[in-house]
Amino acid sequence: MNQDTLNLTQHSANDINIHAMSQSVTQSDILAQLEQAFVQHFGYAAQQVCHAPGRVNLIGDHTDYNGGFVLPAAINFGTWVAGHTRNDRIINVVALDCAGERVSFSLDNISFDEVSPWSNYVRGSLIALVKALPDFGGADLVVKGNVPRGAGLSSSASFEVVILKTMAALYDLPLSGEQAALMGQQAENEFVGCNCGIMDQMISAMGKQHNAMLLDCRSLEIQYARMPEDLAIIIVNSNVKRGLVDSEYNTRRGQCEQAAAFLGKASLRDVTLAELNAAKAELEPVLYRRAHHVISESIRTCDMLAALNRHDMAEISALMAQSHRSLKNDFEVTTSQLDILVSLLADKLGEHGGARMTGGGFGGCVVALTERSHVDKVLATLAEDYHAATGLKADIYLCHAVDGAFVAV
Known part of the structure; x- marks a missing residue:
């Protein structure tokens, strides 16, 4: 199977839409x-x-x-x-x-x-x-x-x-x-x-x-x-539409700026997790959560670079799961449909790949990374379960860099 093809025989067009250039x-x-x-x-x-x-x-x-x-x-x-x-x-x-x-x-x-x-x-x-x-x-x-x-x-x-x-x-x-x-x-x-x-x-x-x-x-x-040659990028559009300019994106940015200012820093890049936790009692809870996501997410991102270079699928899976939980609980930008997609994918992939919300949030897409041998398993999961759980059809984009x-x- 090359980077943009897969076995489609088991998937119904009524359940899933697949796009490959x-x-x-x-x-x-x-x-x-x-x-x-x-x-x-x-x-x-x-x-x-x-x-x-x-x-x-x-x-x-x-x-x-x-x-x-x-x-x-x-x-x-x-x-x-x-x-x-x-x-x-x-x-x-x-x-x-x-x-x-x-x-x-x-x-x-x-x-x-x-x-x-x-x-x-x-x-x-x-x-x-x-x-x-x-x-x-x-x-x-x-x-x-x-x-x-x-x-x-x-x-x-x-x-x-x-x-x-x-x-x-x-x-x-x-x-x-x-x-x-x-x-x-x-x-x-x-x-x-x-x-x-x-x-x-x-x-x-x-x-x-x-x-x-x-x-x-x-x-x-x-x-x-x-x-890695055998690593597939699968993008799953939840088909929950969002308007980034009109969403709470700008609100989140403002909250991050407020948290940084409270901590006396130019931006959250300058704040360590230890410094944030030391100020937790004085910081508004919502601002603490926003800052906690941003600071921990940057750490995960650098760890992900190393995991990709090692082709460590177990670590990739863990980091992506942590990222999604942080976006859900600390930054509060996921939706129920995105959470369902990530849960379905994570259950099937285990340590053979990871899944997380990607982008600004409030709808949009989930990204999954997995070995190419698991691609059909991912699509079967979505065809069988996502539409039943949400009433929505997923659009799948099989991508490469x-x-x-x-x-x-």
Whole structure:
């Protein structure tokens, strides 16, 4: 069995939806669709086609904006943009996944779009690019993606990074991966209105094939961990939809800042578990729990890097279970459906793999790591039990780690 195929004979289409890039739409298919759509909308051929991947965070959630550690992998689902320069300052963007909706605006007058909110990721990213590298002009762009929106796999960061990568390619701008990540984060924080950390944009820009990436969100130092050949990444969308900007994500960030300030530190990165526990009696219980998750999660994330390098499945399983319990009890961002998914997976996998909620929470996805020989067992569990317990169908994404943003054509 390769990285994207499995035996489907025992699973009913009524119970489970399975997505694997190599089984349906290939990269060449997407390139052909984009190039054809570009000609249809603009009447001439695109100059460049760029790609930026989505991501799954293997462990380390809500640590990034606290200056801690995260361990994501870029995945083989992402966003594609075909583009061509213009001789003026106009940006035209066609979103194929939004029924071919088209927006136009000038680089000299970028304002928030209430009518087509998807375009704000483009607008915010270009505001950041104009400030840093203003020597570029307009462009005609066609966008297509296959990262499920609202699932916690970072479709927004993929979108931001690929827009920046495309403009840099079209105008030969000296834009590094780290710069693109920081600009995407700026767009999200200052224009879109979500106080996300740097993880999503950094892994989309700087991912490495067959590797997970340990990111120090304070220093932006990167270490890569080779993913063992027989280790499968299985992403399970609970299909509990969430809106990150409108959720309690920003509330959680504020609580972390309050806890750090109470402890006299710039961020929770500067607080040890011993210091937190010493102040437990004086700290509001909810702030203690939030801080306890963040501090312990960063420790688990560094331990996970070592466990991956050792291919220690028992330790990987234990760390992922601890992470989910912390997200449930201390950070309170799981849902009953996510908890059910993790419990079902953990019961079947035992020490042969782990499962945990991934992403911002309040819905979205669970990630499981296991040997490929256990993949069918995972799918059978979901087909038999998840729908019966929740009334929902799970979407399964069979993934592998890929490179960050690149110019495809």
